[in-house]
Amino acid sequence: MSTTPTAALFKERATTITKDLRHRAVIRGALQKYGVVRDAKKARFRDWQGARTAASEVKWQAINHLDTHLAQFAEKLEARGGIVHWARDGAEARQIILDIVRSKNAHAIVKSKVMTGEEIHINDALEEAGFEVVESDLGEYICQLRHEAPYHFVFPAMHLTRGEISDLFTEKLGTAPTNSPEELTMIARKVLRDKYIRADIGISGANFAIAETGMISITENEGNARLTCALPKTHIALLGIEKVLPKLSDLALFLPMLGTVGCGQLLTGYNTMYGGPKQPGEADGPEEFHVVLLDNRRTDLLASTEQRDALQCIRCGGCLNVCPIYKNIGGHTYGATYQGPIGSVITPHLRGLQEWKHLVFCSSLCGACTEACPVKIDLHHHLLQSRRDAITEKPVWWEKLTFQAVGMVFNRAWLFSLGMKLGRIGQIFHPLIKNTPLDPARAWTRARELPKVAPQTFREWWNQRK
């Protein structure tokens, strides 16, 4: 594979982390526990496969009529005084948000979890412009204190043990060490409560945008999104255009589904709908309510007849949690906003196929992701299609030559037989160069023994028998 700096970094990180047995154990342990509760909740569905089909159909319909659904969403929301912004790309979205923040003479910003914010690097933009931004989701807050990206787009700090989080709090916040999750949460809560009260802007994402009612729906477990969206005078919600669902009643399916696959809960702790600024006669809520709808090349993906179902994604993280690649290389290795199988499918579309094609090649195409996806995105086949597209666009000359040569051999059985005979001779001398730079099979022999050509191949056995 031709190597870009992004690919080289990926490979380097992957090689290092796969040797880290502690990392392997932490992730395996966390995901095993998750798997047990997820399966228990899945079993509560009368017909899980039927639910997947229904969800997939709703989302398919939604993205195929994105234009009408989005227009309806904007119209309904604006009728209640919400302000809708359309951002073509990250730069436009950042500018829109910066303009709002500046116009409010804001000084402090509190954020609930928003992956599209990671996608457009909104924290960097706001901090560069001199604003204080605080993450209010516990996992995101931990990542922020560590100056690192979320490890998993649902469980941002899943790679850390309680001890590591305690050490981090001791170092950054000066609190006493503790091993109790409750105490750790209380430490963060105490710091964050003060931030909510002082913040004049709250930035959130959205899990769903309901076209029928012009509302956004946010799912969370900590109550931090409610405070982020309700306390500050201005609320800005940043979301991808694919988040739209046609009807309010669609949530009856999608909320339990997201809770089940996302966290192994029948329903997530808090599911809230936000429909605009404080209305006349209402006691609380923001004075201004902005929704920034982000394209950022999602419409390019929509144009792909083969892979547009990737826009059905509800960001539950279900595919990451079953992915043997993700479990072994971990979230940070991807170097992308969205990790795991869905990340490997959409990142090349959102950020360029040639630069990110290593993600589509770093898969055994096992299909566990596709099987787990609640909205039936054909994930692993999309990786295969993107491989084809990457190579058709830009073949690797030596690979092409190799496959042409191998094809010539395979199409001539006598040559194949000759190859086996040569292999038998070669393997006598192979131990001399095994796992050295001279070894043509080194990619294999670094970690494994090479299989041997049998003393009698199958075709030799067949011919002798006849």
Add this chain to the structure above:
Amino acid sequence: MNVTLFIPCFIDACFPKAGASAVQILERLGHTVDYPQQLTCCGQPAFNSGYWEETRTVARPVLERLKDAEVVVILSGSCGAMIKNFYPELFQGLPEEAVAKAVAAKCYEFSDFLVTRLGVSDLGASFPHKVTFHDGCHGRRELGIKAQPRQLLASVRGLTLVEMEEAETCCGFGGTFSAKFPSVSAAMGEGKLASALETGAEYIVSNDSSCLMHQQGLIDRQGLPLKTIHLAEVLNNVQP
């Protein structure tokens, strides 16, 4: 029935006993076995690497040799999925599409052929060992094969099947992936083998020799107390 046998290239070269076992089993069941010698490889390595044109060069003669077969039995879930599921996609919109679909319809993975098509599950075999079964991903998820090999193993005398927790987790072979990302592939394999070891089994049995080739390679390098064996070899262990 006249069965045309498709022996994957790696079975031909490295694991001929699996192929020979399949032939003997099918013949004992009263079928004639045909093995067209020009059949070598299904082209999957090129296909999974993105070289679809090069794949077609290899796949066309395969179709040519299989198109008149009564029924095709493929001794691998992976090559089975390639011919059965991916050939029609590979030739979509091309003149060979109809042939690819017709061939796909008469292709069976070995265990699926025995159980689903022939309705056989007891082959009179005995294998007095504790084994665990590895589901190759292509067989499991592309072809939906899970019960068939287990049904066959259940009838083997003396055999104890202990399922491992990670039976359906990929072992990390993944064809060219194993050479492109060797460290990731090996780490996945180690996870798989750890799960197999937990069962206390002597053998990992599978209907896919390619996965077993990778697992055996790791076992040999690390000196683990495990052996690998193709399902057909287990089923062919009959008293003369």
